[in-house]
Amino acid sequence: MTGDSRGILYPASLPRFSRLPSPEGIAALVRWFWIAEWDIAPGRTSRQHVISFPASNLTVEPAFVGFAGPTSRRSTRDLTGGGWTVGALLRPAAVPHFTDAPAAHRDAYGPVQFPRLHAAVVHAMTGSEDATGRHLQAAEAFTSWFVENVPTPGEEGLRANMMADLIDTDSSTVRLDDVAGRLGVSARTAQRLAARYVGLSPAAMIRRRRIQEASERLRNDPDSDIATVAADFGYSDQAHLANDFRTVLGLTPGAYRNASSEHSPLE
Template sequence: MWFILVLVDEPQIGRTRHTASEYGLLNGPSFDFRLDRAEVSPDLAGHVERHWMTSWNLPGGQRRPVTLLPHPCVNLVYEGGALIAFGVGRELFTYACEGTGRAFGVKFRPGGFQPYLGRPMTELTDGGIPLSALWGEIDAGLFAHDLSRARRLDDLVEAAEFHLRRHPPRPDPQIDHVGEIIQVMLHDRTVQRVEDVAERFSLSPRSLQRLFGKYVGVTPKWVLQRYRLHEAAARLAAEHTRPWAEVAVELGYFDQSHFIRDFTRAVGMTPAAYSEACAQDRAPIST
């Protein structure tokens, strides 16, 4: 059973600093599952996109999977007493919820975590690193301790921002530059190829590739494709009577076989199968 989680708040260029898609693919949260988000304080907004918390409640012994299509950014996640920074995941990510639990995360902007890592973000792609490896056991332990005592999302946010302020990264103007590029890739539908992005910002495709390797961890082509596939899945779920080929063209896919291949590889179902699944009383969840 597949669902699209539609976070209905898609902003426009020039009116927002959001640099992450508002879409993420989920399967099967037909149990007591909740996602809450919180805004970040202005002084941290250059690096951090938002805070989030998921919580769930299942009868004893039951396990249910939740699957999502990751964004091109780092999430610093606290769960089970551990703080781990997860890099960009290029494949579907499935988490098995069990019993009653919660997870809290700090979602960084694409490129926003690089000064904390201090190395090319490709080293974190499809993987993660304990925060203690970056901040040391004592500081990371104090951070985790304060999070363990927080009961509400507001308390978690307050604790997280306190510790982030204690470890300010060195200023890097490239962070804002990457953010500007990501904004265009996310919101401007006239930008459909890496060459379009490079031309818009007076960069060579090779320079753009190196910039994304260092600050984002994946290629510009991957980011463009992921944003389009997020939106394609959302549209197919919300408008399942529309021909999927129309959706593909609107998102810049003029080769239908190319769209089918990309969508199936990312989502695990063909566009037609996904649309049909959504039409059979498996409507989108919105939050």
């Protein structure tokens, strides 16, 4: 399990949440599994705010299996009562198994028909009183389903994975030309890979990483200077950072920093 909360805008308001690494056998298909469980007091609501990774997710909830396409802005979900969700953060190479047009699913979440996956994960999540045990069993059920149903990716899919890894882990990658040059492909090829396997442009993927990293810095270091944060994450100036924050998060860096220090788990 990992305590990594990157992408979660207000970790203090999280319900029980864990991320489990993907087993080696499906590492080219799933980046990790994530599991949320909650039990909110009657009459209360826990609003979750997320700036998602530039990727799609396959999720299992008590009532259905869902497919969530890539997001272009922050997303929210209001949690009430008791419940859970088990999700797989998909690597780009897995996406064509679920859709030929990931951009058509942008900012959308809807049910898909995978009854065997649903039954296996529900059984795991309801079969043990031990949280760690049921989380591991749910991840194992998900893994088995992927092994049986999603084919091993080909060369192009693996190249799309390499592109996503490069953008997500190399903070010096700030332009399309950086992506193309380090992959050894043309800019047009990099754009085509992103369109087919992600549903966002390389520029949008880069912007997502920078906003995630900048928001994490502002949240964890409330005394940090916003202009310095902008420079550290490759922005030309503070105004550029502020524009990205307003576009994707709907608030300024300063407003986010204040909100993250005051945010209450229950609203």
